[in-house]
Amino acid sequence: MPEIYFEQVEKSYGSVRVLPPMDLTLNDGEFTVLVGPSGCGKSTSLRILAGLETLSGGEIYFDGTPISRLEPKERDIAMVFQDYALYPHMNIAKNMSFALRLARVSKSEIEEKVVRVATMLNIAHLLDRKPAELSGGQRQRVAMGRALVRDAGTFLFDEPLSNLDAKLRAKMRTELAEMRDSIDKNMVYVTHDQVEAMTLGDRIVVMSEGIIQQQGTPEELFKQPVNKFVAGFIGSPTMNFLEGQLTDEKGVLWATGNGFSLPLPDDLAQRGRAASSKDVSIGVRPSSFVSDVTAGAPIDLKVIVSEYLGAQSVLVTRCGEQDILVEANSAEPIRSGGMQTFGVLTNEVMLFDKATGLRL
Known part of the structure; x- marks a missing residue:
C-alpha cells in the first residue's frame, strides 16, 4: 500500500x-x-x-x-x-x-x-x-x-x-x-x-x-x-453555542450572556484572560447539562420540545433568544412548556473567539 x-x-x-x-x-x-x-x-x-x-x-x-x-x-x-x-x-x-x-x-x-x-x-x-x-x-x-x-x-x-x-x-x-x-x-x-x-x-x-x-x-x-x-x-447532537462576554469578578472569570452566567474553571479562565477580545461563543455539548443542579453551574431553560429517543431524550430548550439542545434521561420525563433548572459541567465548556472562531 x-x-x-x-x-x-x-x-x-x-x-x-x-x-x-x-x-x-x-x-x-x-x-x-x-x-x-x-x-x-x-x-x-x-x-x-x-x-x-x-x-x-x-x-x-x-x-x-x-x-x-x-x-x-x-x-x-x-x-x-x-x-x-x-x-x-x-x-x-x-x-x-x-x-x-x-x-x-x-x-x-x-x-x-x-x-x-x-x-x-x-x-x-x-x-x-x-x-x-x-x-x-x-x-x-x-x-x-x-x-x-x-x-x-x-x-x-x-x-x-x-x-x-x-x-x-x-x-x-x-x-x-x-x-x-x-x-x-x-x-x-x-x-x-x-x-x-x-x-x-x-x-x-x-x-x-x-x-x-x-x-x-x-x-x-x-x-x-x-x-x-x-x-x-463533530458530535451528535451538535454542540450548543451561547453568545456572551467574559467578565472578571473577584478573581473568578465568568462567561455571561442573556439568561446565563457560568463561572469558568481555572485552566479555561487563564486562556480566557489571555484572549484579545472578551466577546466569545461559549460551546456546551448537550451531554454537559445534568439534572443535578449541585453538580454544575445552574442555568434556567425553557423546555420547548422533548424528543423521546428511548433511553435518552433530547430536549429543545431556550435560553434568552437562543435554542439549546439538552440530553436527558428518559426515566425522568420533563414536560414541554415549563422552566427547568439544569447544572452545566463547566469543566467541559469550550470558549471560541467570536471574530475568528478559533478555540481559546
Missing part, C-alpha cells in the same frame, strides 16, 4: 476555485475519512485521487512517485460510488468479476476471489441472482465486493451509504468497520455524515469550503476541536 501525499493540490472550474491549494498525507494502511458539508471539496478531492478529475495545480504522489498524469486504471485504485452502477444484465458473480475478466485473470483465480469476497460480505448465496432481485443493502455489498476482488492497493468510497435507509445504514457501518479490520489496505472514505466518520475512521479530515479545518482521531476532534466549525460539526 502506498503512502499518498497531496502537495498543493487545487481544482478550479473556469474562474471558480472549488479546492484551494491543499496538502494532505494519507498514511499506509489507514482508514481516512474526509467529512464536511455539501460543497466542501471532499468528493472533488477523492475524484482527483481516482483520476476522474484533472487537478488544476499541484501534484499527488504515491510513495514519492507523481501520479497525476496516470490514467485511472494505472493507479492501482478501486472505487465504490454512491450509486451502485451494477450491470443489470449480469448476475452478481459476473458483476463482481468484470474487471478481473477484462484483465484476463484465470477462471480459477476469478472464482476463488469472488467466492472469498462474497463470503466475507455475506452475499455468497446471491451470486447467481441479477441486481434487480437484490435489496439496496445487498446491491451496495456487491458494489463493495466488485472493488475488493480487484485487490487494489487503495480503496476509495464516495458516500456509499447515503442511499440506504437509517437502519440499513447502521448495519452497513458495522460491516464496513469489520471489513476495515480484516483488510490491510489504504481506505479513503467520503461522507457528510459525522456519525459515519466517527465510527469508521482511524483519522478524520474535516473540510469546509475546500479547506482542511482539522484532522485527527475521532476522540481528538471531539475533545480538542481547533475552531467553532469543527466543534459544531
